[in-house]
Amino acid sequence: MAVTLDLPHIVVADFLDLMRGxxxxxxxxxEVYEFYPRPEWVIKFEVTNHKxxxxxxxxxxxxxxxxxxxxxxxxxxxxxxxxxxxxIQSRTKPLAKLPARVPSFFSDLKRDNWGELDGRPVCHDYGxxxxxxxGLADAxxxxxxxxxxx
Numbered sequence: 467m468a469v470t471l472d473l474p475h476i477v478v479a480d481f482l483d484l485m486r487g488x489x490x491x492x493x494x495x496x497e498v499y500e501f502y503p504r505p506e507w508v509i510k511f512e513v514t515n516h517k518x519x520x521x522x523x524x525x526x527x528x529x530x531x532x533x534x535x536x537x538x539x540x541x542x543x544x545x546x547x548x549x550x551x552x553x554i555q556s557r558t559k560p561l562a563k564l565p566a567r568v569p570s571f572f573s574d575l576k577r578d579n580w581g582e583l584d585g586r587p588v589c590h591d592y593g594x595x596x597x598x599x600x601g602l603a604d605a606x607x608x609x610x611x612x613x614x615x616x
Contacts, residue, residue, distance in 0.1 A: 496520055564587065575612050575613055
């Protein structure tokens with residue numbers, strides 16, 4: 467079966483409307499919507515040309531964290547598009563209480579980057595965190611210094 471990349475604009479727009487639910491919010495390079503087929507998930511679109519690749523970074527961070535003890539601190543990623551412009555992730559609820567301590571690799575401690583999933587605090591915006599090749603192995607818990615900055 468042949469696949470074409472020359473779909474008419476109306477088909478692309480119609481498909482997007484089928485998948486994209488209500489708008490949730492936006493950050494420096496992405497917009498977030500409810501994922502219509504599964505409202506317990508969100509769909510993140512890279513919408514700027516900053517070349518930050520936050521979806522790809524988030525996917526990579528989740529992939530590295532998934533088999534470790536640190537996975538419980540991340541909102542899981544489920545799918546990413548081949549070019550990384552679209553990411554599907556678990557949706558969090560507003561966090562009632564911020565954790566006093568967090569893993570040391572979370573460097574962007576804005577309240578808006580965190581939520582609650584399955585009764586625990588998780589980071590749902592981790593496209594910019596300190597996590598090199600060995601970041602998970604060397605991580606420790608640190609006192610959180612929360613920020614309201616955008």
